[in-house]
Amino acid sequence: MVCALGIEGSANKIGIGIIRNGEVLANLRRTYVTPPGEGFLPKETAEHHRENIHQLIKNAFKEANIEPKELDVVCYTKGPGMAPPLLIGAIVARTLSLLWGKPLLGVNHCIGHIEMGRLITAAKNPIVLYVSGGNTQVIAYSNKRYRIFGETIDIAVGNCLDRFARIIKLSNDPSPGYNIEQMAKKGTQYVKLPYVVKGMDVSFSGILSHIEDLADPSKRRNKRKKEETAIAEAEYSKEDLCYSLQETIFAMLVEITERALAHCGSNEVLIVGGVGCNERLQEMMRIMCEERGSKLFATDERYCIDNGLMIAHAGAEMFRSGSQMPFEESFVTQRYRTDDVLVTWRDD
Structure with missing residues (x-):
């Protein structure tokens, strides 16, 4: 003991x-x-x-x-x-x-x-998606190491969400990511954003820059004047932008997790880290797992x-x-x- x-x-x-x-x-x-x-x-x-x-x-x-x-x-x-x-x-x-x-x-x-996720969920040997404010990794255990199969090549997914929450002045209480999740539930229109998957790695900084421009019409006007290109002047609601951001970056995470699942021949996925509390991420991952005959394990905010x-x-x-x-x-x-x-x- x-x-x-x-x-x-x-x-x-x-x-x-x-x-x-x-x-x-x-x-x-x-x-x-x-x-x-x-x-x-x-x-x-x-x-x-x-x-x-x-x-x-x-x-x-x-x-x-x-x-x-x-x-x-x-x-x-x-x-x-x-x-x-x-x-x-x-x-x-x-x-x-x-x-x-x-x-x-x-x-x-x-x-x-x-290890906390494995203890609480009783997952045996899962593919792990570790998503937080400072880290984004797809991990599998092999020969006494937790091997990283894919990761972010710039900022972490939680950092991307937190920074966008700051851009649109969302509260940090209880957390920026949680408040984006709640606002995304009210979104109805999907706004096309960059989708950046490079092999098993992902990138979020370009997506953040793009959606920041969409959130601020003045930046779009300045960019149009500077580049002398036609940029459609459209107003996007915060709800639609939050919804679109979540759908895009979570789809990227599901893609690389599914690829690791196939490569390792596993039938379990475990989501850990602060962003892993997001119910939409869990839902998207669960759909993928069900289609592959696999099982999703996730925990709550505790x-x-x-x-x-x-x-x-x-x-x-x-x-x-x-x-x-x-x-x-x-x-x-x-x-x-x-x-x-x-x-x-x-x-x-």
Whole structure:
């Protein structure tokens, strides 16, 4: 039996989770929310985490009804992510490890998402679509590694959604992506957008630039004057643009996921990461899976959105398999690829 504490703070959410032998004891988090039209900057995000992390830890132990002495390991997000917020989690984890005399493990953020998804859904060996604000990858497990079959070559899908939400001044509460999803449900007209799939990789920056022009008629007029070309002057509603953006980028993700599914001969798809909460993405992926005789696995916002529990669970799996981390290696890294991790806890 392994009891683990997990600290996640790679972006605008600070989360604390406690898990014992696969049983969820606590899963708490707080989100740094900025005004409409604004993103979250590393320094201010780190300040938010520093102000909230201690109380979250106290509340987590209270909810779990355990004492620190009952822990077997303290885990934290080592990367990828934004450096200042990551450092808050790492510093607190190192302090608790020394204070309580517990082993310390740094966890890859993506691996945390995957292992949490596998635990909650009971998926055996799925093709994984990892979609979040900072990452977009299609992944399959093979020979002790989570192999990346395809990924974004520029910005992540969640970043694309978040930036468009800022362009049209949508609220960041509870999240830009969620508010785009709700607005897209009211859209009725599909606006044709660029569809950029290159082999197994995808690109979103050009789509974002194009739809930004559509959202701002003045930019279209300036572009027409500059290029001396005829551009149709059409007014597009925010609802139609949100609807069109979702339909286009999600179709791209379904395409590369289906290709990986066929290549690996798998019959399971697991969606993880914050964008994986999107009901339209899940619906589109489910249709594809049904057509192929496969099964879709997905989770809700408790486990899809960044949380400390996923770090605790992945760390517990690492600890159970004998993984150790020298204290001098308890740093963070903004670029920590999924396939850099040796998966010691899986034998299949």
